[in-house]
Amino acid sequence: DSDSDGIPDGWEYCYAIYGMDDPTTVNHWAANPLNPWDVDYDGDRDGWYDRTSFDIPARQGTWDDRVFTPSGVVVQNGVGDLPFTNFMEYDNQTRPDLNDSDEDSRTFITTVENGAVVSHVRDYNYSDGREVFKYGSNPSDNDSDGDMLPDWYEYKMGWNESNDNFSSYIDIRVVWIDVATGGSCTTDTNSCLPLSQDGSGGTLARPDTEFTWFTLDPADPDDANQDPDQDGNWDCSGAGCSYEAYTNFQEFYAITTSEYASPNAVRLSGLTHDGMPVSEGWQFRASILGLGQSNELVLNYLKLDKFGGPDNQYAYIVDDKDTNFLIVDPSDDVVLMAGNRTDAWDIYYAGSPDTPPVRNVGEHEYGWYLLDFDDDHLAEGSNPKNWDTDGDWMNDWFEVRDDEEDGVRGDSSPIRYDSRQTS
Numbered sequence: 001d002s003d004s005d006g007i008p009d010g011w012e013y014c015y016a017i018y019g020m021d022d023p024t025t026v027n028h029w030a031a032n033p034l035n036p037w038d039v040d041y042d043g044d045r046d047g048w049y050d051r052t053s054f055d056i057p058a059r060q061g062t063w064d065d066r067v068f069t070p071s072g073v074v075v076q077n078g079v080g081d082l083p084f085t086n087f088m089e090y091d092n093q094t095r096p097d098l099n100d101s102d103e104d105s106r107t108f109i110t111t112v113e114n115g116a117v118v119s120h121v122r123d124y125n126y127s128d129g130r131e132v133f134k135y136g137s138n139p140s141d142n143d144s145d146g147d148m149l150p151d152w153y154e155y156k157m158g159w160n161e162s163n164d165n166f167s168s169y170i171d172i173r174v175v176w177i178d179v180a181t182g183g184s185c186t187t188d189t190n191s192c193l194p195l196s197q198d199g200s201g202g203t204l205a206r207p208d209t210e211f212t213w214f215t216l217d218p219a220d221p222d223d224a225n226q227d228p229d230q231d232g233n234w235d236c237s238g239a240g241c242s243y244e245a246y247t248n249f250q251e252f253y254a255i256t257t258s259e260y261a262s263p264n265a266v267r268l269s270g271l272t273h274d275g276m277p278v279s280e281g282w283q284f285r286a287s288i289l290g291l292g293q294s295n296e297l298v299l300n301y302l303k304l305d306k307f308g309g310p311d312n313q314y315a316y317i318v319d320d321k322d323t324n325f326l327i328v329d330p331s332d333d334v335v336l337m338a339g340n341r342t343d344a345w346d347i348y349y350a351g352s353p354d355t356p357p358v359r360n361v362g363e364h365e366y367g368w369y370l371l372d373f374d375d376d377h378l379a380e381g382s383n384p385k386n387w388d389t390d391g392d393w394m395n396d397w398f399e400v401r402d403d404e405e406d407g408v409r410g411d412s413s414p415i416r417y418d419s420r421q422t423s
Helices: 009-014 036-040 086-091 128-135 151-158 221-225 248-253 263-268 281-289 396-405
Strands: 061-064 067-070 108-113 116-122 167-174 209-215 233-235 242-244 316-319 334-342
Touching: 036 086, 086 128, 221 248, 233 396, 248 281
Parallel strands: none
Antiparallel strands: 061 067, 108 116, 167 209, 233 242, 316 334
16 A cells, blocks of 8 residues: 555556546546545546435444444535545445446436326436445445345335435325125134225225335345235135235235245245355346347246247236226226337337337337336236236236146236136
8 A cells, every 4th residue: 555545556456547537537647556635536527416405314333244233433414525436445445436336326217207107217326425325225235135126126116305214104005804794804804805895795896995004125034034015815715714914025016825935935936046055136137037048049038028929928907987996997908008009219120000019129118117127028926015916907916826836937917917707
């Protein structure tokens, strides 16, 4: 450490880039083993530069083996830049030449006006410095808490800018009823369905919902096992009814089998990917979807687009506007997402909007952004904030379990609308 700045010479030599855009480095080497002042440079400008007086900084501390230990250091509220300096990069094992070392700024900000996409840009808010200062996650690990839910997904689904945390109080919790009486479903009733009923013998409508806390925090592994929207299953095959959850973890992978019911269960299952035991979420996702395998089109039950011919494994979301479960009226259906059509945004073959998108020219499925947050043509599972992701009146757990039972994934799906009259 020739300049005694606390950073080894080799690290500074490795990242000695001249003229990076930040004012601290525009006319300097971004790192220099002979310059002690470079500890305060932020060449990749990945700190927190747009703070307001209302922002509440995250707790500060260290990560070790995916466990966070508070340090007692407090970042004060207030306006003012917080550079993520070279020393901070070194201390957090991140790179000073990349503003997103763990590659979890993968989501997009999509603006829709009158049903059409008018803007679709990558969300770079989840930079290294902001992970530390604002969000409280690990900038060198894209699954900070090890819950097999990637940080970018928990950020996209969970971050509440108004509260400066990853929790929101929203109206999503399904109220299940005993159809025979119209009353609430409990362990003492004999039949439970996610519907609502206007009095005994009244119209069967979509279920009532209640407000509840929804939390997905990349620094908290416990929220993976929560089921805030209560779209699991009431099993009434015995003397009474018992509830089986469909957790946030299960929603992301669209699975209900007990063998893979939680991150710990997956790691103990003996499942392998490319000859290695599955311990990370990306391995699990690749394994169960067959990503990169010759039979991926058969195994991948979360792909969005239709691959021509008899392929029915594509996403399709509908707002059918029906008010009675027993009466299907397709005349006023509104299609929100369709994998057999191409969205007008970035369309290349403008004369063929009613055909599936062509991936290699950058086309998207119609309404893709509702399910695909990182533009990889795969749904991020079913929606943990919606008991019925595809709008077909069947709760997500039911469609996944029905799909799993015959051993062939994709013939029933929580991301593809099916008429409830289908046998």
